Amino acid sequence: MPSSLLDRQIGPFSVSAIGLGCMNLSHGYLPRPDAAAAERLLLHALDSGVTFFDTAALYGFGRNEELLGRTLMHRRREFTLASKCVLAEIDGKRGIDGSPQAIVRVLEHSLRRLRVDHIDLYYMHRLDPKVPLEESLGALVRAKEEGKIGAIGLSEMSAATIRRAHSMHPIAAVQTEYSPWTRNPEIAVLDACKELGIGFVAFSPLGRGLLAGNVGSQGVADGDIRADIPRFLPPHLAHNLALYERFQALAAEAGCTAAQLSLAWLLSKGGHIVPIPGTTNIAHLDEDLAALSLDLPDRLFADVDALFPAGAAAGARYSPAAQAQTGTETWPDEVLA
Template identity: 55%
Template sequence: MRIRRTVGPFDVAGLSLGCMNLSHAYGTPPDRATAERVLLTALDRGVDFFDTAALYGFGANESLIGPILKPYRDRIVLASKCGMTGVDGKRVIDGRPETIKRTADEALARLGTEVIDLYYLHRLDKQVPIEDSTGALADLVKAGKIRTIGLSEVSAATIRRAHSVHPVAAVQSEYSLWTRNPEIAVLETCRELGAALVAFSPLARGFLTGTLTDPASQLEDKDIRRQMPRFDVAHYRQNLGLLPGFFAIAKEIGCTPAQLALTWVLAKADHIVALFGTKSTGHLEENLGADSVTLGPDVIARLDRLINPSTVSGARYNPATQSEIDTEEFHTGGNHRG
């Protein structure tokens, strides 16, 4: 029996699938046949919450997963995102109401569905009041085009402002042992408002799996991690020093490092969904095995002491990308910047 979590009116698997890297961001995407195997294997193993976005492959990801999952539409909760899309081959943040509504119509067509279960504002457009963007999402709910609304990579203050316009069902933010920003205020705000925290990159973008030992040689030129300071040679070399202790705890518990990372995320609060991505059915099966792992408070405390904002080296994003992010940031005396 899979761990279950609540997202708005939906009951979903706590371990759910982010579909981004089937089309976008982490090097060369898999071919369609491989992507289909990943999606249908996830479905077969009890995953019923699938996450995509207009940005991913500039529409390609929605076009990929829509037809594959359409025969099973009544069995899944389907999430997508607006407010950050591809325009003339470039990523553009645009939270204007008219753009949100147009993007929703385009997403519905690509996904081949009459309604999107959860529709997020992918990024806060700092030129548009959050109340205006949320109002557009609320209009889409009234029109029956989406069922619930969400926000991504935003602060507690922004969540509260949006929630005053329309209930927020979920907030998606990066959350893992090495990215703790939601712990500042967002995690508690979500709990207070009855929203789920959908934790993306719970495996620390591959770092916690131990498979990425040399980003300089292992990452393709277009891999987004090449633009992230933590993956720079000097920072990454220092971060690798955290892994032996982490691996030792995984061995002690009797699970893989990936399963330990996912279990830690789910153990932090019962309103968290761990949203992982993979191109491999093997890794998919391994990750879903986290359902059978249990961590005691002492183990969680040891993990917290080992990998945290004071022990991780390097900022999460480069300055240009960070300027687009609305989340609260840590300011510590340790190695972490940002």
């Protein structure tokens, strides 16, 4: 495994070609690791050459940032740190507030929890439809001028919004769900990012665990955020697991795992793409990083494309409430509920 992990460029940052999405160490998926296991995984990732760690104020309502703060910041110069605002805790619940006042408040809390005075890459986690983009973006530009953040990113926004934001101030990165079974960025966002020189960060690159073989016919536990996502519920789940079995067969024929094939497929889609798989398991992390050492034929990636055309996955990729907060383009006739 190369020590550089085949670095790619995200805005001004040179980062490992596979980063680490830290959400499920504190939030979202079940079961969650205890604190000691989460700390071991983060340090193992850093020791293995991962130099891009992604968190957010939303994750565990600050607990994920606290975890990174106490675990990694003694080695702060070794990695690029990304976090997010706008989508965060409001009165004990998930909510959106893109007002400048809220962005300033959330950023200050994040800096304190992370034990830093500067966050390298800071995203608007979602677009707040009640607040003009100029106002939200203006708060981030001021934070950059004050030295509190290094670059600005956007998450789950449309190509039109990305272009508009970039015309006001350079956007370093756009983060959106992207995997073989979620290909919405191919509608317009990937091309916009490539044209504008914006890095693209692919979250949930393993289909929220299903494309890694981590979801069975029983579905997921109550309390897991996927329990509200139609793709993980009957009758859609059985269809999607059948797709996974065909995907896993392609991987086995190529001598790799399904998770590795998913990551290699993503990396083949463009040099400006950096996947950030999340895991709570060190063995799975090592498996993900080993995807960088694979030499897979283009015909295999074409087979993946053929297996997962637009609309191949059954069910919506978000719950109705979460979909309402998402700006990424949808396919014609895409099911959204």
